[in-house]
Amino acid sequence: MELRAVVFDLDGVIIDTEEVWEQVRRGYVAEHGREFLPDTQSRMMGMSTGEWSTHLSAEVGVPRTPEQVAADVLARMAERYRTDLPLIPGSVAAVRRIAERFPVALASSSARVLIDQVLRTAGLAGTFRVTLSTEEVPRGKPAPDVYLAAVERLGLAPEACAAVEDSSNGLRSAAAAGLRVIAVPHGVYPPAADALALADLVVTGLDELTVEAVEKLG
Template sequence: MIDVKPSGIKAVVFDLDGVIIDTEEVWEEVRRGYVAEHGREFLPDTQDRMMGMSTGEWSAHLADEVGVPRTAEQVAADVLGRMAARYREALPLIPGSVEVVRALGARYRLALASSSARILIDQVLETAGLTGEFEVTLSTEEVPRGKPAPDVYLTAVAGLGLTPADCVAIEDSSNGLRAAGAAGLTVIAVPHGVYPPAADALAQAKLVVDSITEVTPEAVARLV
């Protein structure tokens, strides 16, 4: 094993969707299908806007702006139920992501800051065998504002008893990168091939990689 020289980084904060599991296309398929069943269709910017939104935010968007004739609470329950069913059928883990989590966890403290609902976070971590790897797990539904606001990252860092300067964030989406950057963490970007981040969001990253498997303990140590 290669020794990693100590750095100023004490913890790594993971996003979930697009970093550990490849679900952005599943989310889009499920929500588009749900909207279509109610005789509505996505607005031109709906998909981009919803990436990073909390459960309360995206369900309100579908109900209030897209026009699904259900309350935001009903929309959330309907869609989350469908997503949970999809995860039970097959969990779309990104190749190598579980190994990366465990390798980084051997050297750094870990947290999770996700836009997924708590019920989905817990199910994914249990199915993937990762529940015990994270000291702190947070959903944006548990903080005042979803991504791109920095709330979920600031709360996760505080839960570790650290400062943003002590932490690295791993993100894939525009709103996630903006959130981590606004919170003051050192940012690693793993751009999604189907939903690439905007240029201004990608500029938040100190390191851009093609695959999560490139995020090794050595790569994290070199950031500082």
């Protein structure tokens, strides 16, 4: 089937924030006298706001409710995005390049307040036809919910769309939803081999994400 739209992830694809998320959440947990569990960072990649805040509260043991944890951490993240947005080199150009040929959507695990802040700061507000947070669907990545909702709002079938992802949970989410999957592996947090194997196309950087490369997937 001919490809008719492209759905982008945000963290790790457009902005290089996995390290920022880790710094902020580790610092927050430490302030409350707790430590990350051995798998906390990998588990939280792709989780929705409600899921990771519950993990920090219920499993890591931060003595705050999940709602309080989410509010505390999101406020710190939004301030970082306002003052020092860590854009991945070439990401804004790649989004604009693809958007000239295809409708584009955003399917992110970030909270709505952070998505909107990033798009304003990056000058991408209005570029995406659809923007969705996993907090707006029942389940976060690796469940397919956010991708299914994004393509539904675009009015397209999943198989007519491609997803651009970097993380294990993101790749699994897009593949489970039935989209063609383009992997842009993150150097610091590379995806697991089994997740990367789900990709229809692997690029080493966003300069390789061209209209021609996307069209070939169709």
